[in-house]
Amino acid sequence: MSPDVKAFFDDATNTISYVVRDPNGSSCAIIDSVLDFDYASGRTDTASADRIIDWVRQKDLTVEWLLETHVHADHLSAAPYIQQALGGKIGIGDRIRVVQDTFGKVFNEGTEFERDGSQFDQLFSEGDSFMIGQLRGDVLHTPGHTPACLTYVIGDAAFVGDTLFMPDFGTARCDFPGGSSQVLYESVQKILILPDATRIFVGHDYKAPGRDEYAWETTVGEQKARNIHVGDGRSKDEFVKMRDERDATLPMPKLIIPSLQVNMRAGRMPEPDAKGDVFLKVPVNKL
Numbered sequence: 001m002s003p004d005v006k007a008f009f010d011d012a013t014n015t016i017s018y019v020v021r022d023p024n025g026s027s028c029a030i031i032d033s034v035l036d037f038d039y040a041s042g043r044t045d046t047a048s049a050d051r052i053i054d055w056v057r058q059k060d061l062t063v064e065w066l067l068e069t070h071v072h073a074d075h076l077s078a079a080p081y082i083q084q085a086l087g088g089k090i091g092i093g094d095r096i097r098v099v100q101d102t103f104g105k106v107f108n109e110g111t112e113f114e115r116d117g118s119q120f121d122q123l124f125s126e127g128d129s130f131m132i133g134q135l136r137g138d139v140l141h142t143p144g145h146t147p148a149c150l151t152y153v154i155g156d157a158a159f160v161g162d163t164l165f166m167p168d169f170g171t172a173r174c175d176f177p178g179g180s181s182q183v184l185y186e187s188v189q190k191i192l193i194l195p196d197a198t199r200i201f202v203g204h205d206y207k208a209p210g211r212d213e214y215a216w217e218t219t220v221g222e223q224k225a226r227n228i229h230v231g232d233g234r235s236k237d238e239f240v241k242m243r244d245e246r247d248a249t250l251p252m253p254k255l256i257i258p259s260l261q262v263n264m265r266a267g268r269m270p271e272p273d274a275k276g277d278v279f280l281k282v283p284v285n286k287l
């Protein structure tokens, strides 16, 4: 079955959110939504999420799932905000527990921050499947960028999050805590053995040298033939060397500090203090 896929591009973070719809019904899933956040002022905004909510309402769709491919380090998830408006269950990979443990320590969270994934409605592991109406989704565990990264294969479409990017851009960085270029290479092989015609929808796009427009859809066949990091039979050793050298030059994403604290809580802010005020922490010299 071939789902209808509607993409929403977020200019501020280069994130692509997707609404994936059962072609024979009104069920849908929303993948990797964005809550706008201005770090300088500490203010959130829901314009990006409202665009998706308005579109879903206009099409009269029923949201079954709010899926996260991973704990993002470059934007805040709007999953709880959209859930309040439209319903649906929030899902992520079950290795979220590892991520919560790592960043629970980095942010010196107290015992009230549970590290068991219980903030999410559903924890998926490799080989799990789920339904969006009559449309079936299958879960691939594709770590490397983070330990909990998932690829959702829904009908003939694979939502790969931050594993592969467009063929002319390559792959995602592997230098965050718990990341590994060796592991990412193995995960990419799991995606590349899908049928060549499988549509691939990437989690981010930053354009690429010689390309002036954003793009987010490609195929397994194109990735195998042309991906500049892993295509055309590039060996694991070559990839690992290239990826590690490149990662050493990359700055931290602008929103990594707020993003991690919010996304490890399924997109919710930390508990308010006695006065009802909400604070995020900045760990000094830790990341």
Ligand SMILES: [Fe+2]
Residues within 6 Å of the ligand: 070, 071, 072, 073, 074, 145, 162
């Ligand atoms: Fe990411």
